[in-house]
Amino acid sequence: MAMHTKERPVPNGVVLEMTGDLTYANREQFKTAVETIRQKGCRHLILNMAEVRFVDSSGLGLLALVSQNFKLSQGKVSMLKPQSYVREIMSLANIQKLIPVYDNEQDALAGHQRAA
Amino acid sequence: MPTPAAVTTSPTVEEGGVHTVLVVDDEPTARMALAARLKRLGYRVIEAGDGKVGLEVLRRERPDLTILDWMMPEMDGPSFCEQVRQDPALLSSQILMMTSHDQPQQIAEGLARGADDFLSKAASKYEITARVQAGMRTATLIRRLEDVTEEIRRKQEVLERELQSAARYVESLLPAPGTLLPGVQMVHVYRPSLGLGGDLFNVVPWNDDVLGLYLLDASGHGVSSALRSASFSTFLRRENLLHHVGSSDPGAILTEANRLFPLTEDGNYFTIIFARLDVRARTLSYATAGHNGALLHRRSGEVCWMAKPNLPLGFDQSTTYLTEELTIEQGDRLYVLSDGLYEVPASNGELWGQDRLEKTVRAFGDCPLSEVVSGTIAEVIRWQGHEHFPDDVALMGIELTEKDFHERSSEP
Numbered sequence: 070m071a072m073h074t075k076e077r078p079v080p081n082g083v084v085l086e087m088t089g090d091l092t093y094a095n096r097e098q099f100k101t102a103v104e105t106i107r108q109k110g111c112r113h114l115i116l117n118m119a120e121v122r123f124v125d126s127s128g129l130g131l132l133a134l135v136s137q138n139f140k141l142s143q144g145k146v147s148m149l150k151p152q153s154y155v156r157e158i159m160s161l162a163n164i165q166k167l168i169p170v171y172d173n174e175q176d177a178l179a180g181h182q183r184a185a
Numbered sequence: 186m187p188t189p190a191a192v193t194t195s196p197t198v199e200e201g202g203v204h205t206v207l208v209v210d211d212e213p214t215a216r217m218a219l220a221a222r223l224k225r226l227g228y229r230v231i232e233a234g235d236g237k238v239g240l241e242v243l244r245r246e247r248p249d250l251t252i253l254d255w256m257m258p259e260m261d262g263p264s265f266c267e268q269v270r271q272d273p274a275l276l277s278s279q280i281l282m283m284t285s286h287d288q289p290q291q292i293a294e295g296l297a298r299g300a301d302d303f304l305s306k307a308a309s310k311y312e313i314t315a316r317v318q319a320g321m322r323t324a325t326l327i328r329r330l331e332d333v334t335e336e337i338r339r340k341q342e343v344l345e346r347e348l349q350s351a352a353r354y355v356e357s358l359l360p361a362p363g364t365l366l367p368g369v370q371m372v373h374v375y376r377p378s379l380g381l382g383g384d385l386f387n388v389v390p391w392n393d394d395v396l397g398l399y400l401l402d403a404s405g406h407g408v409s410s411a412l413r414s415a416s417f418s419t420f421l422r423r424e425n426l427l428h429h430v431g432s433s434d435p436g437a438i439l440t441e442a443n444r445l446f447p448l449t450e451d452g453n454y455f456t457i458i459f460a461r462l463d464v465r466a467r468t469l470s471y472a473t474a475g476h477n478g479a480l481l482h483r484r485s486g487e488v489c490w491m492a493k494p495n496l497p498l499g500f501d502q503s504t505t506y507l508t509e510e511l512t513i514e515q516g517d518r519l520y521v522l523s524d525g526l527y528e529v530p531a532s533n534g535e536l537w538g539q540d541r542l543e544k545t546v547r548a549f550g551d552c553p554l555s556e557v558v559s560g561t562i563a564e565v566i567r568w569q570g571h572e573h574f575p576d577d578v579a580l581m582g583i584e585l586t587e588k589d590f591h592e593r594s595s596e597p
Contacts, residue, residue, distance in 0.1 A: 100452075126405075126456075127404055129497070130404050130451075130452035133448055133452065133454070133496075133499070134450075137448065160494055161475075161492070162475045162494070162500075163496045164496075167496070167500060167501055
């Protein structure tokens with residue numbers, strides 16, 4: 070399934086609304102969307118994963134790459150509301166160690182993770 | 186008697202750029218008049234006096250354009266078109282149908298039966314020229330498309346041969362099945378999805394009692410992941426590990442590998458399990474990096490997945506990978522596998538999954554190890570309904586055979 074992304078500015082950051090699959094086939098689109106936001110000087114990228122059904126191994130690598138790139142430009146990446154299957158894939162690869170996961174936007178913006 | 190096909194070329198046109206037109210008409214006067222006109226326009230012209238001869242010429246000479254009379258004895262124009270469109274070798278031929286039937290309904294019938302365009306017998310010199318040129322433009326485009334398609338097919342063939350040769354090289358890196366150490370047997374299956382896979386496994390002989398084992402999975406597909414795997418497996422050779430890491434400890438090895446193999450600029454990385462089997466101490470120690478495919482099937486029947494939630498290699502430079510340790514007994518079996526073995530969809534999209542894999546391994550009980558391994562693959566193939574795996578599949582089964590293991594462990 071194709072991926073659509075939409076940026077939405079929030080105080081001190083950008084929410085990227087994602088729809089579709091974060092997979093090998095959609096890697097260029099995701100990379101371009103994220104890189105555009107980073108080059109505008111965004112310090113906090115919040116990936117809204119609520120409408121993402123599937124993340125494959127390439128998708129995991131992209132998430133790690135994005136997190137590393139934002140770190141290099143003194144920024145950070147957070148994740149919002151991943152679906153349960155995606156959440157499971159993330160936790161098997163321990164991605165939340167790199168990208169904190171939040172259940173709502175206020176918490177993500179405030180940067181304090183609610184205990185699961 | 187059908188009129189034999191006659192070929193005539195205008196002397197004024199140079200060879201090479203000359204296009205060929207086949208004129209099929211049973212009426213000699215009309216045919217010759219049209220042929221003369223086409224020759225004056227610079228075309229090479231072949232004439233045929235009926236549809237049957239026309240088809241033979243079409244097959245033999247592959248003219249750029251065929252101008253066809255509608256009304257002919259035996260095979261009329263529309264029947265000629267139908268035969269052409271049913272023949273894979275001819276179906277891209279351009280056909281201009283010439284007729285005094287120029288009622289819209291008849292034109293529609295001619296087009297429906299396979300003509301590309303129409304020319305009225307009453308058409309002006311100017312219109313004939315224009316329609317022939319339009320037909321030639323289409324014919325040229327079609328021919329170019331056919332040439333490019335053929336070129337792509339040839340290049341594809343070359344590429345596939347190269348991939349196969351690379352695939353044979355990757356397979357030559359795999360360990361030979363059989364006795365790894367006295368009392369340790371191994372069998373494996375390797376089924377790359379594209380001929381050339383990013384999964385690789387091997388054995389690292391540490392000493393007479395201790396054996397290293399690993400299975401790695403390079404993210405991505407095809408050539409680049411196979412190259413990265415092959416390069417990683419060079420790092421994982423015994424001498425290199427002793428030199429670089431100075432230890433056979435799985436956690437230390439992965440911690441060092443994590444530093445040396447960062448994410449690629451495309452976000453590609455490795456997942457890996459590295460194990461250390463000590464037959465004297467009866468321990469299985471291991472470390473994993475984002476790899477969940479390892480299970481220990483104990484002789485007692487207990488099944489233990491060895492997965493630990495852990496970052497894949499290259500995700501975070503500061504990660505320290507820790508070694509876990511299990512005790513092992515004679516008769517225990519270790520299965521190390523890639524996720525391509527169980528992330529296999531059935532026709533309805535449902536994945537086979539780790540639970541079914543575990544159930545399958547349990548159901549085989551203490552059948553010979555090679556049967557468990559081949560039977561598990563057969564089970565997955567049944568699930569997906571075909572032989573072609575969507576992702577690379579690697580499965581390595583290791584057994585501590587009772588007899589030899591017992592003899593060894595009873596030594597003083």
